Amino acid sequence: MIRRNTPTKEAVLNLLLNSRKALSHDAIEKQLNIEINRATIYRVLNRFCEDGIVHKIVAEDGKQYFAICKKCENPQEVIQHHFHFRCLSCDTIECLQVPVEYSVPNGYEVQNTNCVLTGVCNDCS
Amino acid sequence: MIRRNTPTKEAVLNLLLNSRKALSHDAIEKQLNIEINRATIYRVLNRFCEDGIVHKIVAEDGKQYFAICKKCENPQEVIQHHFHFRCLSCDTIECLQVPVEYSVPNGYEVQNTNCVLTGVCNDCS
DNA sequence: GTATTATTGCAATAAAATCGCAATAAACAT
């Protein structure tokens, strides 16, 4: 499936690129200048995830949040699986540069992680 | 708010006590012998969470899963924040006896964690 | 320009969880 460039795709991608935080569908829709249909936003986001451009975080509120997958200049510093922080005060989710470290029992194979720490962020404390 | 004992409460609690896995609302409803209303099950579960008897895990599927809070005989061994494992093959979630370890930037205060590792469990691999 | 088909808009649908309210029943006092 060859991807095509569209205004919608550009707009959503730019939002994510310029955001310091992970964005919910709702936040994206509100921040968009141009009017884009709900379903389209979801589809664009899911395509980004499929293509590995963006990763999805599911928070305790059951909502999906999206953030750009940052590639460091030094590939060794690329943090694949990292913690996320959800601030109850300002109601945001951000990617922490903190790797998720764990050990699992024998025979268990981990393919993905979804780790969210909840509390109060530096800005709000 | 003083709690009352009811057949519903007993039934749901026994299910959770005897389950090796965390249970979704759906799973609980199906496994119950007696017929209990959807909303009631949710309310019972939320009360358990408020009372610290049960903890809630939200998975990437956006659904809530519930598991008994196990108190070890040795209080030092009580694992407050632990990882959870979600098996894509048998579609279950279980509590791992693996503590969530992390460090957060200055000024960040963590109150809760919701950490789920996804992959294939030992039974299915 | 024309053809192909990825993408979009729209409305309908699905799925999970909560809420308002009247009816019920658990706990307690008499």
Add this chain to the structure above:
DNA sequence: ATGTTTATTGCGATTTTATTGCAATAATAC
């Protein structure tokens, strides 16, 4: 045992989040 209080339940409606079917649109290649 009987009555009172109010926590709990059942029911339906509602909210919220996300997906889907389908026809219309538009990006890309020829």
